[in-house]
Amino acid sequence: DTGVSQDPRHKITKRGQNVTFRCDPISEHNRLYWYRQTLGQGPEFLTYFQNEAQLEKSRLLSDRFSAERPKGSFSTLEIQRTEQGDSAMYLCASSLGREVDYGYTFGSGTRLTVV
Amino acid sequence: LAKTTQPISMDSYEGQEVNITCSHNNIATNDYITWYQQFPSQGPRFIIQGYKTKVTNEVASLFIPADRKSSTLSLPRVSLSDTAVYYCLVDWDSGYALNFGKGTSLLVTP
Numbered sequence: 001d002t003g004v005s006q007d008p009r010h011k012i013t014k015r016g017q018n019v020t021f022r023c024d025p026i027s028e029h030n031r032l033y034w035y036r037q038t039l040g041q042g043p044e045f046l047t048y049f050q051n052e053a054q055l056e057k058s059r060l061l062s063d064r065f066s067a068e069r070p071k072g073s074f075s076t077l078e079i080q081r082t083e084q085g086d087s088a089m090y091l092c093a094s095s096l097g098r099e100v101d102y103g104y105t106f107g108s109g110t111r112l113t114v115v
Numbered sequence: 116l117a118k119t120t121q122p123i124s125m126d127s128y129e130g131q132e133v134n135i136t137c138s139h140n141n142i143a144t145n146d147y148i149t150w151y152q153q154f155p156s157q158g159p160r161f162i163i164q165g166y167k168t169k170v171t172n173e174v175a176s177l178f179i180p181a182d183r184k185s186s187t188l189s190l191p192r193v194s195l196s197d198t199a200v201y202y203c204l205v206d207w208d209s210g211y212a213l214n215f216g217k218g219t220s221l222l223v224t225p
Contacts, residue, residue: 004158
């Protein structure tokens with residue numbers, strides 16, 4: 001297993017366009033998390049899944065953000081009608097269970113630039 | 116929700132021991148203390164976790180006093196490759212970390 005994979009690594013898009021990021025977690029991990037990180041700040045929680053169920057989504061930044069994990073394996077994060085303020089690193093992490101019990105394994109992130 | 120306070124930055128020379136202290140005055144009984152390391156353009160990486168007293172692994176030690184209102188990450192004999200941001204996390208009621216805070220940016224120089 002090569003760890004958590006995120007694709008693409010970098011994305012430049014024009015304001016108003018939709019973007020979708022993909023995350024492939026470690027195969028046996030049933031929990032998958034999305035975080036956003038802006039320059040000089042630590043990661044900020046967005047949402048998480050246990051298998052295919054999205055158990056927490058109230059912290060998605062706006063209704064332009066949505067995430068799916070259709071078969072409990074890979075996940076996608078979509079941002080519709082992107083704004084310049086969406087420019088950030090989007091990080092995916094996975095774990096066997098609760099972070100406190102198993103810890104996170106993070107991917108290298110997708111850096112989004114909205115121009 | 117236990118808020119953490121860490122120094123924004125620290126400097127060290129190669130070969131020295133580095134101690135980064137994190138304050139978490141409102142830590143809850145069930146909370147654990149976890150430290151992550153992050154290099155530029157990478158996601159954070161788990162370093163160490165503890166509940167009380169002292170925990171040691173091959174990378175670091177974590178010292179937690181009896182009142183658990185603070186914790187200290189100790190990195191023995193740092194090298195240039197230890198230059199990174201270090202995050203202290205303690206809010207686990209929900210089973211996930213809401214916010215990593217700003218962390219401590221450690222710079223190791225020759």
